Every structure is written in structure tokens, then in C-alpha cells.
Amino acid sequence: MxxxxxxxxxxxxxxxxxxxxxxxxxxxxxxxxxxxxxxxxxxxxxxxxxxxxxxxxxxxxxxxxxxxxxxxxxxxxxxxxxxxxxxxxxxxxxxxxxxxxxxxxxxxxxxxxxxxxxxxxxxxxxxxxxxxxxxxxxxxxxxxxxxxxxxxxxxxxxxxxxxxxxxxxxxxxxxxxxxxxxxxxxxxxxxxxxxxxxxxxxxxxxxxxxxxxxxxxxxxxxxxxxxxxxxxxxxxxxxxxxxxxxxxxFSENERKEYFYKFFENEEQARKAFNFVKDNEMLFTMCFVPIVCWIICTVLKQQMEAGEDLAQTSDTITGVYMLYLFSLLEGHSSNSEKQQVQGNLKGLCSLAADGLWRQKILFEEEDVKKHGLDKPDSLFLNENMFQKGIVCERVYSFIHLSFQEFFAALFYVLEKEETAKKSETAIQPVEKLFEKCGKSRNYLMLTVQFLFGLLNKKRMENMEKKLSCKFSPKIKNNLLMWVKEKPFLSLFNYDKLLSDKEEMIFYLDYFYCLYEIQETKFVQSAMNHFTELKFTHHTFTKMDQIVLQFCIKNCCKLESGATKVAQCSGVHTVIPLLCVFLSCRLEWCHLTDAGCGALAAILRTTQSLTQLKLPDNKLGDAGVRLLCEGLKHPNCKLKTLDLWKCRLTGACCGDLGAVLRTSQSLTELNLGGNKLGEAGVRRLCEGLKHPNCKLQRLLWDCGLTCTGFVDLAAVLRTNQSLTVLNLGGNKLGDAGVRLLCDGLKHPNGKLQKLE
Structure with missing residues (x-):
């Protein structure tokens, strides 16, 4: 029963x-x-x-x-x-x-x-x-x-x-x-x-x-x-x-599915998704459901109002601002809009107080303490709970990230007393930076929003849309603080030498610089560095966009020694090379698939002068692709390191062509590869050409007696080669005799044999 x-x-x-x-x-x-x-x-x-x-x-x-x-x-x-x-x-x-x-x-x-x-x-x-x-x-x-x-x-x-x-x-x-x-x-x-x-x-x-x-x-x-x-x-x-x-x-496919579920109109869904798909930063941000929802909401509002989708921001601050504006314009009457504008400073004060207390639920007493006598706001969720017989109201921001957004806005708005100072836990902005700088913690997104809100155009837009005034001092004070006592003061050295955990820590600050989107400020903040080294780190598409933005505004950057362990990380580092003078990609599992991108960098940039690719699986196919970039007149590469890159000699004809045409390449490392007799012969044809400018050659390639014959011929004719390293080759008596014949020739310029 x-x-x-x-x-x-x-x-x-x-x-x-x-x-x-x-x-x-x-x-x-x-x-x-x-x-x-x-x-x-x-x-x-x-x-x-x-x-x-x-x-x-x-x-x-x-x-x-x-x-x-x-x-x-x-x-x-x-x-x-x-x-x-x-x-x-x-x-x-x-x-x-x-x-x-x-x-x-x-x-x-x-x-x-x-x-x-x-x-x-x-x-x-x-x-x-x-x-x-x-x-x-x-x-x-x-x-x-x-x-x-x-x-x-x-x-x-x-x-x-x-x-x-x-x-x-x-x-x-x-x-x-x-x-x-x-x-x-x-x-x-x-x-x-x-x-x-x-x-x-x-x-x-x-x-x-x-x-x-x-x-x-x-x-x-x-x-x-x-x-x-x-x-x-x-x-x-x-x-x-x-x-x-x-x-x-969300995976990439699920992002698309979400768009089509959100928009009831299929044409709108297709238009919105295609727009976001073409914007790499927006599309990447959409893997987070809350951000995907916000972006869909903003795009829907823009389409219904007949506005250009191109104005959608590709920074997290810009997206949240557009969402805030869409609430005012699409879901509010004039009276509600005025109410929100009147409550804005109170909301910001409440958000900042809650942030410092690590508090996300607010009772009516908390809300009223911050000057919100009418707490029914568009930005607060109201939940009804039973507490015994008495019905109690509790509020929270529609999402934790919105509380952090409003907390950042608190620091940039002109201040009025909305709550007694002694009753809040709010700390000065300097304390915000100080606490955030000591370790990656719950304040980081607020700091990121703060940088984003300091962008001049955004400040003007917020003042216009929300009828509020920004503090006339806050931006200048913060910019001076960053310049004189920079948030990058953690970097008490000229080189940013970091392991994986440290790189994640530094990336947070680069994201802050990306949010502000002001070149002069970023140049000032990045002026501290002359060299960057990323160790064993996998960069996402977002990381790549942020790093490109910051590094291109780093005026003192002289070199970038890059050592990455994971294959997926290598391909996101490659597009960054255009701003470096020197790069080392060692033990990166780089294959011929990545060499096309490297060749494109060599064809388009004139800053990269050293490229070291030791112990990668480039193979002959990969080096052939590299050679297409090396032969381009824009290429200014001086040093190329191909040690242990799985070469068999089939690419040596292409390398020989590079030696005949390149006006910049002066150092070549081919150690650890087995080029074979045919490969050595093709390479020597390039070395003997009168246009060859190579000065240093490292050649641990298992040379045979026939190979030394070709090399001796190079020593008799080459007018630029001054250093030759043959360590690791079994010369034998015959090899030594052949080399000596070449070295004794009056036309030879070799100064050092290792």
C-alpha cells in the first residue's frame, strides 16, 4: 500500500x-x-x-x-x-x-x-x-x-x-x-x-x-x-x-545553435551570427553563456532599431555598456529611464560596497543605505522569500559581472554622498589596484572594467546616454598613478621572463590595456619592456588579439624570445612575430603546417631579424615554404636556425636559391640534419654564388667524403663566409686534406673553423 x-x-x-x-x-x-x-x-x-x-x-x-x-x-x-x-x-x-x-x-x-x-x-x-x-x-x-x-x-x-x-x-x-x-x-x-x-x-x-x-x-x-x-x-x-x-x-557549433534559438526570426539569427563570427573577439567571448546572451540581446535591439551592427564593441566593457543602453532604450518608459538615472550612483555605490564585502545578496536595509529609496530597478533582480510569516525582499544584480561593472563605474562617476562613509567597506581606487596587483583575485574583472570605462569616447557616450558626469580628476589621477607608479610595477626588471602561471598573471594586465583602447596610454604603460619571453604557454585567440595590440605599442621592445611547449600555442604565437626583432620557437612540435604562416610573416615584416626553430618537425616541405618568405625582397632576416628540423636534403635546392638571392641572411644553422650528398651539392651551389652574403655556417650534417669535395670548392670561391662549424662530422684524413686544399686557396676568406 x-x-x-x-x-x-x-x-x-x-x-x-x-x-x-x-x-x-x-x-x-x-x-x-x-x-x-x-x-x-x-x-x-x-x-x-x-x-x-x-x-x-x-x-x-x-x-x-x-x-x-x-x-x-x-x-x-x-x-x-x-x-x-x-x-x-x-x-x-x-x-x-x-x-x-x-x-x-x-x-x-x-x-x-x-x-x-x-x-x-x-x-x-x-x-x-x-x-x-x-x-x-x-x-x-x-x-x-x-x-x-x-x-x-x-x-x-x-x-x-x-x-x-x-x-x-x-x-x-x-x-x-x-x-x-x-x-x-x-x-x-x-x-x-x-x-x-x-x-x-x-x-x-x-x-x-x-x-x-x-x-x-x-x-x-x-x-x-x-x-x-x-x-x-x-x-x-x-x-x-x-x-x-x-x-x-559553448563550443563553436553550440554558439551558432544558441543564436538560432535566441532569435525567433531565422534571418535575424543568420545576420547576427555571421556578424559575430566575423569578429574574432566577440565570437570568442560568446563561449560564455551570459556574454552570449548579452551580445544577442544587444544585437537584437540594434536590428529592431535599424542600427548598424558595426557599432557593437569588441571589448567586454563596450558590450556591457551597449547592453545597459539597450535596457534604457528598449525596455523603459521615460519615467523608468529617469528613475534609473537617478538611482545610478546609488547602484554603483551598492555594487562597490558589496564587492569589497564579497557580498552579492542585498536586503532592503542595504539598498536604502545607498540612497535607493525606490529599489525596484531595472538592474536588480527582486526575489520573494518566506521568512516565517514575514515576507522579506532580497536583491541581487542580474549577474555577478554586472555588479563588478557597476563597481567600476562607481570609481569614475562624480561623487555625491549616497551613503555614510563609515557605513561602507569601499576602499580608494589605489587600494583596488594594490590588492588586485598582489594576486589574481576577485577584483580583476572590476579593474578591467575600470580601464575600459576610462576610454575617452566611452566616457562621452556614457555622459550623453545616462545624463551623468564623470569625475574630471579620476582619469588624469589614474593615468599619472599608472605612469609614475605603474600597475606594471610588479615588473621590477626590463625583461618579462615568465613561466606559465606568471604569464597568465601578466595577461590580465594586458587585457586591462586592451580594454582602454587608447594608444598613447598603452605606449606609456608598455614603455617598460625591452624583451618578452613566453614560456610553456598556450595562447587563445583572445590572448593573441590582446598581445598584438599591446606589443605593437611597446616602443622599446627589442626582441622576443619565445619558447612554447604545446602545439596549439605555437600557432597563436606566430602572428605576434611581426613586432619582434628576434624569436626562438624551440621544441614546439611545429610542422610544415605552421611554416606557411611563418613565411607570410617574413614577407610582410622588416623587423624580424632572427628566427630560431631548433628541434621542430618542419621537414623538407616546411623549409620549402619558409624559403618562399626568405626570398622575398621585404625579408630582412639575418639568422636562421634549423637545427634538428628533420631535413633530408630535398629542400636544399630551395635553400641554395635563398643564398643566391637574399641580401640579409648572414647566419645559417643546419646541424642535426642528414642532408645527403645530393642535398649538400645543391646547397654548395648557392654558397658558391657571387651574391651569397652568408658569414656563419653551422653544418653538423653527417658529411661524406663527396660532401667535403663540394665544401672545399665553396671555400675557394666564397667571399663572405668567415666562420664554419663542422663539429659532429667525421672528417677523417681524406676530409681534412680536402678542407685544407680549400683553406689554402688565396681567394678564401674563412677566419674561423670550429
Whole structure:
């Protein structure tokens, strides 16, 4: 009888979950406006990821680097249906930690799991019930409760057969969404934990007991969190029960799918997607769902208003500004617009105060403290929660990144007292830079937005659109601070010599320079460097765009020694070479596929004078492509290092042609290659040509006796060669005699034989 009762209620419960989770509210939707979850949801890349991997990124732009690294490693994606699959030892996890940065789609995924289960499309044989626990709501619960109460909050009525449901804990899945937003310390001793699912305890103890498998130890959990809270969460979990997965965002194909789902009009979708696809920075940013949504919203507003899509910014600050403008123009009456303008400074003050307190949920008292007497703003979400009998209002910005955007805006607006100084945690802008400069932390995106807002055109646009005034001193003060005591003061040396972790750290600052988009400022900030070295780092498309922008404005840059370990990183470094005098790409797994790009650089730039490619798999085909660039009259390369590049001699005719035509090449290293007799002969034809300008030749190529005959002929005729290194060749008596014949010739110019 119990089974029948439970089964009948399960049908009712599924219907309730279907109704509750089938629709979602867009972040800028008006009251009552919703979209179907399944019509908007687009599959996200999820990979197995162990929590002990060091994760320091927080800000949206840093996601690009992690995303590219995972894809470069060719990690096998998994689906939400596979989250509880057995590992190689046949063990199935009871707890799955689903991590991902802000805006990457954790909550939408959690809601999708609930809906798919209710539609009998997911976990049918595994779970009888799924229960969703929103951590933001849990924060507001002050009275004691039990696990049974958590179950009842999910049910359509208070008559749920909870006792029967609890009898089969192995058939229950709890989805705890937003662990990083919980305010509790979770420092409870193990002895305080509770094993009785019906016993009322403080919320902190209930959750700790679930995490630690003290209560309903056979039940299952999915916990979503940002990476910043992984360590705190890990202290409450038992590793033997856990698996870790990470949401990486949209693949390229899924970005396209999202556009077509967002725009109901297919022609609009095609136009918007093609525009973004042609803008590499915008397209790259769209792998983050929240940014993809913002860009789609902005483009839709522009198309409906008949505006030119070309005005869409390709910086994160510009995109957020356009979205803010679109809310004012597309979703507000004049009275609402005036209200927003009046509330703007209060919103910015609230955002900055919350940032310094690391607080994202605000009660009415917090909101009013910042001069927002009418807190119903377009930029704040209002959520209604029950606190006993009293109904309490709590606010949050529509997304964490918007709080950071408004916090940055706080620092550039002309100041008025909206809250008593003693009541806020807001620090001066110098402290913002100081704290951010010490380590990569939660303030980095705010600093990035701050740089973006200081762009002159953006400041003028914001003043015009929002009827606000920017502080007349803030930009000059900040620019002077950066010049005299630069944020690059971490670099107490002329050379930026960095390993992978340091390079990620420095890239954050280059992203700040990219955001401001002002050449003179960037030149001043980059004036510190004369050499760059990137060690073992994989550069994404976004990194490449940012680095090109910064490096081309680095007036004192003399050389760039580049040593990269991963193949995917090499190809993103190549386009940067046009601003270097010297480059070394060693052990980079570079093949002939990358040599076409290198040749293009050689044909178009006159700055690169040294190119060292030791220990790469270029092969004869790759060197032939390089030679096309070397023969071009624009090429000014002086040194070419092809040591151990897998050459067999088939390319030596092309190299000989380079020696006959190049007016700049003076040093050539062919060591570690087996050129063969035919290859040596073809190369010597070039060396004997009267136009040859080569001065140094390193030739450890397994020369035979026939090869020394050709080389001796070169020594008798070449008028430029002064240094010859033959180390590693087995000369033998015959080889020495042949060389001596060439060296004794009166026309020879050789000064040093090594």
C-alpha cells in the first residue's frame, strides 16, 4: 500500500516539477514574461575535472584561457546523463561537484536536470525523486529545519508522503545550486552533525550533514559551485564519494545553435551570427553563456532599431555598456529611464560596497543605505522569500559581472554622498589596484572594467546616454598613478621572463590595456619592456588579439624570445612575430603546417631579424615554404636556425636559391640534419654564388667524403663566409686534406673553423 501511495504521489510530483521548471525568466524580462527552458537551453561542454587542479580564474575573460587549454588537451566531453557513471574501478560517485565560473550555465544546467527528470528523459531507473535546493534562498532561512523540510519545500503541497520517500534514500537526488553563495562558515565539528532526516537543526548543520554523508548516506548529491569555493566545499566532503566535473561553456557549433534559438526570426539569427563570427573577439567571448546572451540581446535591439551592427564593441566593457543602453532604450518608459538615472550612483555605490564585502545578496536595509529609496530597478533582480510569516525582499544584480561593472563605474562617476562613509567597506581606487596587483583575485574583472570605462569616447557616450558626469580628476589621477607608479610595477626588471602561471598573471594586465583602447596610454604603460619571453604557454585567440595590440605599442621592445611547449600555442604565437626583432620557437612540435604562416610573416615584416626553430618537425616541405618568405625582397632576416628540423636534403635546392638571392641572411644553422650528398651539392651551389652574403655556417650534417669535395670548392670561391662549424662530422684524413686544399686557396676568406 505504501508503494502505491508513493508511486501515485510521484506522478503528481513530476507534474509539479514540469510546471515549475519548464519556463525561465530572461534577466531583462518584464513582469510575467518567460521563455521555455527547452527552447533556449543549448548543450554545454562538460568534462571530468578533479578538484585538486589549481584553479585561480574568476573573471569572464580568463575563461578563454581555461577553455582553450581543455580543448587543446582534447578532453572527452560528458553529458549530464553520464555524471553518475562508474569510473575505471567500477565505482559510481554519490556526490558530483559541478563547477564553473560565473555566467557559465551552472544554474540553467541544474534546472534542465530537474525538467528532464520530470519529463522522464533522465535518471528514470536511478532516482525516484529529485529535490532542488537554492542556496540563495537557504541563506535567508533563520529558523531551524530538517532534511524532511527541504523535501517539503519542493513539493506541491504539505501532504507529501515524506516518511515513505525517506525510506529509499538511494533513490533520492538533491541538487544544491550555488554553494559559493552560502554565507555559512561550515566549521561545525563532526560531533555536531545530524543523522536523523526529520530532526530540526540549524541550516548549516543540515547541509553539512548532507555533504558529509552523515544523513541519508545512501542518497545522491549534485553540488554546483564556482571554482573559488572548491577548497571550502572540499573540506566538507569525503573524497571517496565524490566526482568532479567542469562546465566549459559553448563550443563553436553550440554558439551558432544558441543564436538560432535566441532569435525567433531565422534571418535575424543568420545576420547576427555571421556578424559575430566575423569578429574574432566577440565570437570568442560568446563561449560564455551570459556574454552570449548579452551580445544577442544587444544585437537584437540594434536590428529592431535599424542600427548598424558595426557599432557593437569588441571589448567586454563596450558590450556591457551597449547592453545597459539597450535596457534604457528598449525596455523603459521615460519615467523608468529617469528613475534609473537617478538611482545610478546609488547602484554603483551598492555594487562597490558589496564587492569589497564579497557580498552579492542585498536586503532592503542595504539598498536604502545607498540612497535607493525606490529599489525596484531595472538592474536588480527582486526575489520573494518566506521568512516565517514575514515576507522579506532580497536583491541581487542580474549577474555577478554586472555588479563588478557597476563597481567600476562607481570609481569614475562624480561623487555625491549616497551613503555614510563609515557605513561602507569601499576602499580608494589605489587600494583596488594594490590588492588586485598582489594576486589574481576577485577584483580583476572590476579593474578591467575600470580601464575600459576610462576610454575617452566611452566616457562621452556614457555622459550623453545616462545624463551623468564623470569625475574630471579620476582619469588624469589614474593615468599619472599608472605612469609614475605603474600597475606594471610588479615588473621590477626590463625583461618579462615568465613561466606559465606568471604569464597568465601578466595577461590580465594586458587585457586591462586592451580594454582602454587608447594608444598613447598603452605606449606609456608598455614603455617598460625591452624583451618578452613566453614560456610553456598556450595562447587563445583572445590572448593573441590582446598581445598584438599591446606589443605593437611597446616602443622599446627589442626582441622576443619565445619558447612554447604545446602545439596549439605555437600557432597563436606566430602572428605576434611581426613586432619582434628576434624569436626562438624551440621544441614546439611545429610542422610544415605552421611554416606557411611563418613565411607570410617574413614577407610582410622588416623587423624580424632572427628566427630560431631548433628541434621542430618542419621537414623538407616546411623549409620549402619558409624559403618562399626568405626570398622575398621585404625579408630582412639575418639568422636562421634549423637545427634538428628533420631535413633530408630535398629542400636544399630551395635553400641554395635563398643564398643566391637574399641580401640579409648572414647566419645559417643546419646541424642535426642528414642532408645527403645530393642535398649538400645543391646547397654548395648557392654558397658558391657571387651574391651569397652568408658569414656563419653551422653544418653538423653527417658529411661524406663527396660532401667535403663540394665544401672545399665553396671555400675557394666564397667571399663572405668567415666562420664554419663542422663539429659532429667525421672528417677523417681524406676530409681534412680536402678542407685544407680549400683553406689554402688565396681567394678564401674563412677566419674561423670550429
Amino acid at each position: 505504501l508503494c502505491v501511495t508513493n508511486s501515485a504521489y510521484r506522478v503528481k510530483y513530476r507534474e509539479h516539477i514540469k510546471n515549475k521548471y519548464s519556463a525561465i525568466k530572461d534577466m531583462n524580462a518584464r513582469l510575467g514574461e518567460n521563455v521555455k527552458l527547452n527552447s533556449r537551453y543549448t548543450k554545454l561542454i562538460i568534462v571530468n575535472e578533479h578538484r585538486h587542479r589549481k584553479q585561480r580564474e574568476h573573471e569572464i575573460m580568463a575563461l578563454g584561457r581555461r577553455h582553450a587549454e581543455i580543448m587543446a588537451e582534447r578532453a572527452s566531453p560528458i553529458t549530464i546523463a553520464n555524471l553518475f557513471d562508474s569510473d575505471k574501478d567500477g565505482q559510481s560517485p554519490q556526490i558530483v561537484v559541478l563547477q564553473g565560473a560565473a555566467g557559465i550555465g551552472k544554474t540553467l544546467t541544474a534546472r534542465k536536470i530537474m525538467l528532464d527528470w520530470a519529463n522522464e528523459e533522465l535518471y528514470q531507473s536511478r532516482f525516484d525523486y529529485l529535490f532542488y535546493i537554492n542556496c540563495r534562498e537557504i541563506n535567508l532561512v533563520s529558523e531551524q529545519g530538517s532534511v524532511e523540510d527541504l523535501i517539503l519545500k519542493n513539493c506541491p503541497d504539505q501532504n507529501a508522503p515524506t516518511k515513505e520517500i525517506l525510506m529509499n534514500p538511494e533513490k533520492l537526488l538533491f541538487i544544491i545550486d550555488g554553494f559559493d553563495e552560502l554565507r555559512f562558515s561550515f566549521n561545525q565539528p563532526t560531533g555536531n552533525l545530524c543523522s536523523d532526516p526529520c530532526k530540526k537543526q540549524p541550516v548549516e548543520i543540515i547541509l553539512s550533514s548532507l555533504f558529509g554523508k552523515e544523513v541519508l548516506h545512501k542518497s545522491y548529491l549534485i553540488i554546483t559551485t564556482r571554482p573559488t569555493a572548491l577548497e571550502k566545499l572540499g573540506q566538507r566532503l569525503k573524497d571517496e564519494h565524490c566526482a568532479y566535473a567542469e562546465i566549459l561553456g
